[in-house]
Amino acid sequence: MPITKTDYIWMDGELVKWDDANVHVLTHTLHYGCGVFEGVRAYATAKGAGVFRLSDHIDRLFSSAKIFLIEIPFSRAQLVEAVKQTVLANRMTECYIRPIVYLGYGEMGLLTLNCDVKVAIAVWPWGAYLGDEGIEKGVRMKISSWQRHDPNAMPPAAKGIGMYINSSMAKAEALKAGYDEAVLLSPQGYVSECTGENIFVLRKDRLVTPPVSAGALEGITQDSVITIARDLGIEVEHANILRSDLYTADEAFLTGTAAEVVPIRSVDDRLVGEGTPGPVTRKIQETYKEAIRGGVERYARWVEHAG
Numbered sequence: 001m002p003i004t005k006t007d008y009i010w011m012d013g014e015l016v017k018w019d020d021a022n023v024h025v026l027t028h029t030l031h032y033g034c035g036v037f038e039g040v041r042a043y044a045t046a047k048g049a050g051v052f053r054l055s056d057h058i059d060r061l062f063s064s065a066k067i068f069l070i071e072i073p074f075s076r077a078q079l080v081e082a083v084k085q086t087v088l089a090n091r092m093t094e095c096y097i098r099p100i101v102y103l104g105y106g107e108m109g110l111l112t113l114n115c116d117v118k119v120a121i122a123v124w125p126w127g128a129y130l131g132d133e134g135i136e137k138g139v140r141m142k143i144s145s146w147q148r149h150d151p152n153a154m155p156p157a158a159k160g161i162g163m164y165i166n167s168s169m170a171k172a173e174a175l176k177a178g179y180d181e182a183v184l185l186s187p188q189g190y191v192s193e194c195t196g197e198n199i200f201v202l203r204k205d206r207l208v209t210p211p212v213s214a215g216a217l218e219g220i221t222q223d224s225v226i227t228i229a230r231d232l233g234i235e236v237e238h239a240n241i242l243r244s245d246l247y248t249a250d251e252a253f254l255t256g257t258a259a260e261v262v263p264i265r266s267v268d269d270r271l272v273g274e275g276t277p278g279p280v281t282r283k284i285q286e287t288y289k290e291a292i293r294g295g296v297e298r299y300a301r302w303v304e305h306a307g
Contacts, residue, residue: 003124006090010082010121013074015089021120028103028115033162035102036064039196039257040083042123042306044093045294050303051087051097052257052292054080056220058099064158065101072101073117080304086121087306096126096258102161129196129258130180135285138265138277139180139254141194143243144170148184148192148215156192156215167195181254183246183267186215191241197256198222199264201241201249202280208245211238221255221288224302228287231298234280243267251278253285260292261285 009021029035038061042051058079065072074082083097100122103115128135146169149156154163166184174182174195183199186192192215193199200209200222207229210216229236246252252264252272261284263277277285291299 001126001129004126006092006095006122006124008086008089010086012118012120013082015086021122023102023118024105026108027105028107028112029161031108032103032110032112033160033165034068034070034112035100035161036061036068036070036159037098037100037161038159040097040099041257041292042087042092042095042097043293043303045303045305047294047305047307049087049093049095049306050292050294051083051306052304053220053224053302054083054304056223057257058083060159060218060220061099061101064160067155067158068160069113070101070103070117072119074119079119079121082121084304084306086123090123092123092125094125095123098122100161126258128260128262129256130262134180134262135260136277138263138272138275140178141181141183141246141264141267142174142177142179143268144173144182144184146170146173146182146184148186150187151213151215156217157212159217164196171195183243184215185243188214189242190214191243191246192216193219194254194256197254197259197262199241199246199254200225200252201245202251202278203245203249205235207234207236207280208239208241209236210241214240219255221257221260224291224299225255225261225284225288227299228284228291229280232283232287246270246272249273251281253277253281261288
């Protein structure tokens, strides 16, 4: 999906014009992929632009950096304010937000400990990642031939830049085969996650989502949906899922900041339930849609206003 240019990008403490937000071709992360990032969204609310679970995203950014031994040269509070500043400077009411921590120019080789650490934050308008039709009617999924990382080879608990080659390969494979999205399995054969989303399965009135031990990233949208589901009286647990559990589910959906809450219509050409979004999926989807725009009082704490 093409990026729509905005006015400014925050780079290392200052706002820089979009066209001037450049890095050197010998920037370390470009060569070795070591860095971390987040995907955040702001939504129009009655009080202006509201960034959904901003502090939680910044906390996860710091956790990812810690795993990779990257020392971010700003505090959590500074980056929270930097995100708000960037949203306001670009006069955005709704947008996607990309904070990224990368290793800069000046060092080469595999050792990262002596590299300068750089931070940038960009914002731009971006619609539903899997499309409005996907949100409304559901998406067609394929089990990927590519496995999710073994946790002792690449740490799936970190949202690392280079690690997403794994997701890119799975995504391309699925799209070229005529599907909308891919499901990756862990090295042990359990359902892990999609290329950029967590996954939920409903069977017999119980929602199940894969645990971190299956290679799934701890999703912030996933956590929001777990809270919403439990508040709706739905039993939810983290547990291992087999690919056959996807085939026989009553309902299934995926969650992610970019994707939001998207029903799964089929997996490997097997309809999930009746092949249409089920009532539990719809209720969670509707509640989430209200919550991200500050429309649900009990979840008001999740929305941090830019102004």
